[in-house]
Amino acid sequence: MGSGWFDTWVRDEGGIWQAVSAVFTVVAVLIAIWATFRVLEEERKSRLKDEMRAVREALAGIIQTRGDMEGALYPFWKLDAAAWPERDFPYGGAKNPFEDPGVQQEARVTETAYRIIGAGEVLTASVRGAHSMGNSVWARADVDRLTQWISSYANRAWKLPYFLLVSRNEESDQGPWTGYRLVDESTLEDGSPEYAELVAQQFASGKLPGLAPGGPARAEMVTGFYEVAEKTLIRAVSAFLALGDAAAEDHRPLRRRRAKSFLRGDGPGDDLLAVGVEPHRVENVAGTLHFEASGGKSYRAETYAGILMQIWTDYSLATENEPLALGRRQMAAARLAARTNRGTLDALEASGIEPSADEREILLGSTFTVPEQFTGAQPFEWRLGGMPLVLVDDLYNVDCYEPGAEVPTRPIGNVRFLNAQTERLLLESIGRFVPATVTA
Incomplete structure (x- = not known):
């Protein structure tokens, strides 16, 4: 009888120890993990x-x-x-x-x-x-x-x-x-x-x-x-x-961890990469615009920008903000002036008129920067062979310079200025708007 009680106790207690051992094994595995x-x-x-x-x-x-x-x-x-x-690159290999x-x-x-x-x-x-x-x-x-x-x-x-x-x-x-x-x-x-x-x-x-x-x-x-x-x-x-x-x-x-933004702050305008650039200034018009360029070609669009995009296709890339649009207009005006002035030089030489050194220099280099001849106290007068000199007005516009800066003297005579400050002014510099009854 005593032996049966002991066997039962060992059997029961052994089951408990096995359970305890299993728990410790699981804990050990978890700790290892x-x-x-x-x-x-x-x-x-x-x-x-x-x-x-x-x-x-x-x-x-x-x-x-x-x-x-x-x-x-x-x-x-x-x-x-x-x-x-x-x-210096002399010919014949005389100089390394x-x-x-x-x-x-x-x-x-x-x-x-x-x-x-x-x-x-x-x-x-x-x-x-x-x-x-x-x-x-x-x-x-x-x-x-x-x-x-x-x-x-x-x-x-x-x-x-x-x-x-x-x-x-x-x-x-x-x-x-x-x-x-x-x-x-x-x-x-x-x-x-x-x-x-x-x-x-x-x-x-x-x-x-x-x-x-x-x-x-x-x-x-x-x-x-x-x-x-x-x-x-x-x-x-x-x-x-x-x-x-x-x-x-x-x-x-x-x-x-949850991925966080590191470029944007809590308040508005706290983006570390964003800049506050002026939006493109859109000049609204009523109805369809009809425009005729000086060369005779006609255009129509609902906006001034629409006409400029037809004349200069890359202008569409510049309308994200006003500084880009202004820069694009100025460059377009300068390139047009450069081509026109080079054509004027060719026409003068073909007709037997030989420009002076100053006149040649002005025709070839007056569109992107101000020639030295236009920086004197007295205005330079252009009167070569009845052919106009084409310049970018912004180079001589006091509003385009920092306060106190010395503005070049605006030349006089047979000079045509291209104003790129707004889309309408640039178009008016290169042609004219015609009544809506005129078809393109």
Whole structure:
């Protein structure tokens, strides 16, 4: 009897111990799993910190290379265009071009330009790498906007100073490089719209936004723009880093975080990449416009912009904001004036009229910048062979200059001015509006 009681007790108590053992086994497994996830999480955060370190190093690299560009362009920043290093390429190989100071300087600028592009690619890759390691930390849309902006900055950061201060292409059909041609390039290949707006905003504040001022004023405008662009870059990447640092240091697992925006603040206007650029000023009209250009061709549209788009097809690319539209109108007017004046020179020479050196210089170089002949105290009078000289009115309009700036003297005589300040004024400069009863 006693033996049966003991057996029963052992059997019952043994079942309890088996249950207790099973519970401890489960707890041990859970602890092992938790420890494994903890180790993996620490490893993931450690790798995230490494990626963040790479972002910091890449940001420092692109800042340094932009500083190197400033150094490479130093002779151009500090000198007027007439004193820039000349590049001499005599025929017959009498001179090694790489011994020429101008060639050496341009080579240094070109080498630095490629370094900026490379630095931008490294920074973009570093940001993408950090995001892949902590994709629950940053909002994907913000990462895409940031990397797109970095790419636009790096691929264009060198181009404007290079072509403004090194390349002498004022006589090309497209005219000199300006901030608005930089906008055109910045919108290509899926460029950042915020970067294009920054270009528009900065160059509009310098007056004559679509045209290129000469000499030190040109360098000052370019320098000011890139200083603002670099500050924007630093602020945006720093916000990215701050959010990543917080995620890497706190105790919450990365997988449990909700991706946050780092470019947008709590209040309106706190977006780190957005800029407050003036919207396109649309001039409303009632009914259909009928317009006849000076050459006799007729157009009709519901808006002034609609007519301009038919005359200059690329004007449609400029209507996102008013600075871009104004710059596009000014460039269109300048190109039209340049073609007309070159045609005038050809016609004069064909008729046996030989212009003076000053007259030839004015006909070939008076549309994008102000000729030296028009800067005297007395107005220059144009009266060559009964042929008109075509100029952009904005270059002689006091409202297009900063307060206190010296406005060039407006030439007199047989001069036709193209006013690009509004869409209607530009159209009236190149033709006339006709009654609605006139059909195109």
